[in-house]
Amino acid sequence: xxxxxxxxxxxxxxxxxxxxxxxxxxxxxxxxxxxxxxxxxxxxxxxxxxxxxxxxxxxxxxxxxxxxxxxxxxxxxxxxxxxxxxxxxxxxxxxxxxxxxxxxxxxxxxxxxxxxxx
Amino acid sequence: xxxxxxxxxxxxxxxxxxxxxxxxxxxxxxxxxxxxxxxxxxxxxxxxxxxxxxxxxxxxxxxxxxxxxxxxxxxxxxxxxxxxxxxxxxxxxxxxxxxxxxxxxxxxxxxx
Numbered sequence: 001x002x003x004x005x006x007x008x009x010x011x012x013x014x015x016x017x018x019x020x021x022x023x024x025x026x027x028x029x030x031x032x033x034x035x036x037x038x039x040x041x042x043x044x045x046x047x048x049x050x051x052x053x054x055x056x057x058x059x060x061x062x063x064x065x066x067x068x069x070x071x072x073x074x075x076x077x078x079x080x081x082x083x084x085x086x087x088x089x090x091x092x093x094x095x096x097x098x099x100x101x102x103x104x105x106x107x108x109x110x111x112x113x114x115x116x117x118x
Numbered sequence: 119x120x121x122x123x124x125x126x127x128x129x130x131x132x133x134x135x136x137x138x139x140x141x142x143x144x145x146x147x148x149x150x151x152x153x154x155x156x157x158x159x160x161x162x163x164x165x166x167x168x169x170x171x172x173x174x175x176x177x178x179x180x181x182x183x184x185x186x187x188x189x190x191x192x193x194x195x196x197x198x199x200x201x202x203x204x205x206x207x208x209x210x211x212x213x214x215x216x217x218x219x220x221x222x223x224x225x226x227x228x229x230x
Contacts, residue, residue: 045221104151104166
């Protein structure tokens with residue numbers, strides 16, 4: 001079974017508007033972390049935002065916020081006021097603790113290509 | 119502070135050869151992880167090193183190996199290259215294993 005599912009292969013948004021990128025996850029581990037990364041065409045993965053499974057509040061970092069719904073196992077990324085430079089591939093990833101054996105391993109979704117139109 | 123650096127950035131090898139990729143983590147970071155990215159399989163975890171010890175390994179054949187040095191720099195080696203090993207190899211470092219990972223620009227390996 002897929003541990004991380006990103007159901008939107010591609011998304012389009014108008015410049016200055018907000019966009020939500022979907023991510024659902026599957027784990028039985030009570031302790032886990034959820035990450036979003038941006039990968040421009042250059043290939044480098046850029047860390048955007050992190051949400052811990054025990055965090056009470058949704059994470060925010062500038063124009064990025066994470067809509068964390070634990071019961072539904074979803075961790076959607078919201079980008080406000082989209083900019084042309086936001087056009088890139090976006091990956092959702094999860095780190096499970098697995099009793100301390102998987103800390104260094106991130107499991108990634110398939111990604112969503114975001115295109116921002118002027 | 120300098121980011122994660124990977125060398126070389128591009129590499130072309132022939133089937134059957136071996137290759138060594140290098141990763142220098144952000145200064146002070148002790149955990150280094152390696153990932154393989156291909157269009158078909160996406161991003162897959164290879165292994166993770168912390169304080170010179172391999173703590174976690176992904177589901178890759180034994181041809182894929184790695185190591186970490188006392189200065190936290192890491193290398194990964196792929197022996198007997200196959201066409202399917204063509205990929206972008208990404209290295210990531212983190213301060214400790216529970217912290218967010220910061221990625222390097224990757225090494226794009228092409229096997230002909």
